[in-house]
Amino acid sequence: MAKPQLTLLFDGACPLCRREVQALRSRDQGKGLICFVDIDVQDYDPAAHGGISYREAMGRIHAIGADGRVIVDVAAFREAYRLVGLGWLYAPTTWPLLKPLVDGIYGLWASWRLKLTGRADLQTLCAQREGR
Numbered sequence: 001m002a003k004p005q006l007t008l009l010f011d012g013a014c015p016l017c018r019r020e021v022q023a024l025r026s027r028d029q030g031k032g033l034i035c036f037v038d039i040d041v042q043d044y045d046p047a048a049h050g051g052i053s054y055r056e057a058m059g060r061i062h063a064i065g066a067d068g069r070v071i072v073d074v075a076a077f078r079e080a081y082r083l084v085g086l087g088w089l090y091a092p093t094t095w096p097l098l099k100p101l102v103d104g105i106y107g108l109w110a111s112w113r114l115k116l117t118g119r120a121d122l123q124t125l126c127a128q129r130e131g132r
Contacts, residue, residue: 004035006071007064008080009049009057012038014117027084034080055126060110074106 008024011017021036028034037049039057046053050064063076071079078090093102114121120128 003066005033005066005083006079007035007037007049008076009037009039009052009062009064011058012040013119014040014113016113016117024080024084027086033083054129055122058114058122058125060107073110074102 008021010021024034025036038044039054044054044057049057050062050068050070052062052064052070056062060073061076063071063079065071065079074090074093078087078093081087081090092098114125119125
């Protein structure tokens, strides 16, 4: 299998994130275009994933291109969906009038995601992970 074109970091404890990853995996159809990395597992290693810490990855979506470039926020979704043939869904997010609006909405979503999915806040999750 060829090297993935994108590595997508996701929160495996988030039901919405798992659903999104499941849909992307299904569309990938075993081609291996996208490597999915669950940051919620205990052995998640930031050094192996662009130096992106657990805290950073939990705060907003991150992906890493095959060239090592870190992609964040809506751009990460845009690239993942492009790779599985659904780029047209995210194409409007690049339009000059929509881009700032979509980016702003995503920023709000990212800041409220844990609360809206019934999870502890980021500070608490990070402290639990560090064993405090």
